[in-house]
Amino acid sequence: MGAVALNSQCFDRPKFRLAGDRGLLVEFGDAITPEINQTVRAMTFVLETAAVPGVREVIPTYRSVVIVYDPLTTAPSLLVSRILSFYGELARIEAPPPKESVIPVCYGGEFGPDIAFVAAHNHIGTDDVIRLHSEPSYPIYMLGFSPGFPFLGGLSEKLHTPRLTSPRTRVPAGSVGIANNQTGIYPIASPGGWQLIGRSPVRLFDPQRPEPFLLCAGDTLRFEPITPGEYQRRAVGDEDD
Amino acid sequence: MTDIFSVLSPGAYTTVQDLGRFGWQPFGVPPSGMLDDFAGRIANMLVGNPDTAALLELTFSGPTLKILAPANIALTGADMPFSINDTPAAGWCAVSVQPGDTVTVGMARSGCRGYLAVSQGIDVPLVMGSRSCYVGAAIGGFNGRPLQAGDCLRRGAGEADHLEHRVPAALVPAYPSEITLRAIPGPQDDFFDHGLDVFFNASFTVSPQADRMGCRLQGPVISQIEAMPKSIISEPSLPGGVQIPQDGQPIILLSEQTVGGYTKIATVISSDIPRVAQALPGDCIRFEHIDIDAAHALYHRQTLLLERIRNEIKLPAAEQRFRRDRPDPAAVDWNSPVVVDKLIHCLYQT
Numbered sequence: 001m002g003a004v005a006l007n008s009q010c011f012d013r014p015k016f017r018l019a020g021d022r023g024l025l026v027e028f029g030d031a032i033t034p035e036i037n038q039t040v041r042a043m044t045f046v047l048e049t050a051a052v053p054g055v056r057e058v059i060p061t062y063r064s065v066v067i068v069y070d071p072l073t074t075a076p077s078l079l080v081s082r083i084l085s086f087y088g089e090l091a092r093i094e095a096p097p098p099k100e101s102v103i104p105v106c107y108g109g110e111f112g113p114d115i116a117f118v119a120a121h122n123h124i125g126t127d128d129v130i131r132l133h134s135e136p137s138y139p140i141y142m143l144g145f146s147p148g149f150p151f152l153g154g155l156s157e158k159l160h161t162p163r164l165t166s167p168r169t170r171v172p173a174g175s176v177g178i179a180n181n182q183t184g185i186y187p188i189a190s191p192g193g194w195q196l197i198g199r200s201p202v203r204l205f206d207p208q209r210p211e212p213f214l215l216c217a218g219d220t221l222r223f224e225p226i227t228p229g230e231y232q233r234r235a236v237g238d239e240d241d
Numbered sequence: 242m243t244d245i246f247s248v249l250s251p252g253a254y255t256t257v258q259d260l261g262r263f264g265w266q267p268f269g270v271p272p273s274g275m276l277d278d279f280a281g282r283i284a285n286m287l288v289g290n291p292d293t294a295a296l297l298e299l300t301f302s303g304p305t306l307k308i309l310a311p312a313n314i315a316l317t318g319a320d321m322p323f324s325i326n327d328t329p330a331a332g333w334c335a336v337s338v339q340p341g342d343t344v345t346v347g348m349a350r351s352g353c354r355g356y357l358a359v360s361q362g363i364d365v366p367l368v369m370g371s372r373s374c375y376v377g378a379a380i381g382g383f384n385g386r387p388l389q390a391g392d393c394l395r396r397g398a399g400e401a402d403h404l405e406h407r408v409p410a411a412l413v414p415a416y417p418s419e420i421t422l423r424a425i426p427g428p429q430d431d432f433f434d435h436g437l438d439v440f441f442n443a444s445f446t447v448s449p450q451a452d453r454m455g456c457r458l459q460g461p462v463i464s465q466i467e468a469m470p471k472s473i474i475s476e477p478s479l480p481g482g483v484q485i486p487q488d489g490q491p492i493i494l495l496s497e498q499t500v501g502g503y504t505k506i507a508t509v510i511s512s513d514i515p516r517v518a519q520a521l522p523g524d525c526i527r528f529e530h531i532d533i534d535a536a537h538a539l540y541h542r543q544t545l546l547l548e549r550i551r552n553e554i555k556l557p558a559a560e561q562r563f564r565r566d567r568p569d570p571a572a573v574d575w576n577s578p579v580v581v582d583k584l585i586h587c588l589y590q591t
Contacts, residue, residue: 143269
């Protein structure tokens with residue numbers, strides 16, 4: 001993918017909001033769409049490449065970026081003018097193409113105890129759940145909630161399922177779940193109320209790796225069904241959750 | 242690396258913290274780090290460490306430690322009874338300890354969080370650039386969790402020279418139970434009209450639900466403008482953001498929160514975050530409106546003040562330019578630009 005043209009879903013002029021004495025929030029649109037998120041991605045790329053003095057951190061989100069800055073070096077007014085000039089040039093910026101990660105998932109069985117519920121809720125078979133879930137290329141809108149947890153878009157409407165009425169106290173790392181119109185993976189074991197349909201042997205987050213995270217906001221993700229045998233083979237060497 | 246102490250009893254909630262883990266919030270990792278970084282930095286200064294050294298953050302009550310190697314230690318932050326082998330020791334001061342000594346820190350009398358630094362710093366592995374414990378993901382600190390009885394911690398390599406560093410009494414912050422926090426409206430102040438008046442005029446009580454993620458307050462309901470959406474598209478949270486959930490009771494976000502979908506009416510300025518860290522359940526909080534330029538001027542002043550203190554604490558007590566009689570310790574209000582200016586001015590004089 002080449003230049004990201006500013007699209008009709010984005011604001012003509014970004015909205016700036018103060019987030020305290022060290023944070024500036026810049027909004028590019030007011031909806032959750034792949035197009036607005038690609039503008040977020042392009043602006044993140046530009047800000048990181050330009051190494052703007054005083055910018056400590058650029059945090060991309062669904063439809064905005066949060067800039068954490070050093071007030072001893074810069075000021076919001078300076079940042080606003082830099083961002084406005086970047087915004088005007090965004091159509092000509094060549095950001096690297098989004099990377100697609102393929103995440104292997106063993107669906108159903110002990111790894112996906114709620115797959116039958118998701119199927120029954122949507123009046124389809126469990127095979128349909130697997131097919132519909134592993135078909136799309138999901139945009140990774142942002143990471144958060146827990147380290148490396150991807151907020152994904154694009155879940156098929158035929159899979160929308162409410163959360164569990166009572167959350168589990170512990171969901172194992174790698175669990176793949178559905179909550180309403182969202183799907184995601186738990187990078188670390190944590191309590192959770194999502195309907196679990198499978199588990200991945202891949203570790204999304206490992207603080208000991210030189211690159212602790214597999215996924216990055218603005219990229220895409222696809223799920224690939226694997227067998228329990230393949231799961232065991234790929235999980236070898238990793239400790240259980 | 243040297244074994245520095247074993248933990249006889251851990252205190253209510255004691256973790257290893259440094260200044261924080263920065264650069265990972267785009268991946269969903271909050272900064273963590275010492276919540277009251279003013280007191281924490283000074284604890285490190287007192288024992289001759291760089292500000293970036295790891296230390297212990299104590300909450301409500303402190304630990305009992307058996308010392309295993311010679312070291313200097315210093316306790317700052319909340320006013321907690323502090324003794325070595327049952328002999329009372331002074332806070333805000335470098336104290337020399339020897340193998341076999343027992344260091345005991347008790348319940349906070351005022352303030353909530355104490356900082357216990359040891360010379361050469363607590364040595365735990367760096368995780369993604371920081372030694373700070375983030376209990377939510379079980380990373381950093383000592384095995385990713387609060388200390389437990391029986392834990393044995395190490396300090397960095399090097400010898401501990403005997404230090405006489407002390408903070409003059411006049412510079413020791415007081416931790417009153419009536420707290421004023423300066424806050425900049427936003428990022429979602431436009432979701433409120435009358436709610437902003439309530440926020441900046443009412444007083445709120447710190448609830449027992451206060452931890453390193455956030456500090457929940459109780460008070461009059463802050464309502465949003467009816468026509469505005471009840472929540473926002475999830476976005477990252479920064480420390481100091483004051484979130485208004487649907488029950489209208491504010492939550493001041495701290496350093497272990499990553500993302501949220503509630504509106505944030507205002508953001509507490511950086512130099513007042515230590516005051517949130519020191520607030521106890523039952524304390525009374527008021528918010529004062531400050532604009533961004535005034536907040537930045539204050540940020541500059543606080544940075545300068547910390548540098549002055551860095552020089553001052555190394556002077557022998559008789560030569561320190563702050564003495565008990567000047568200015569009155571009770572009058573040291575870290576939140577007042579006028580007072581901070583006076584302090585800086587005083588420190589410049591020889």
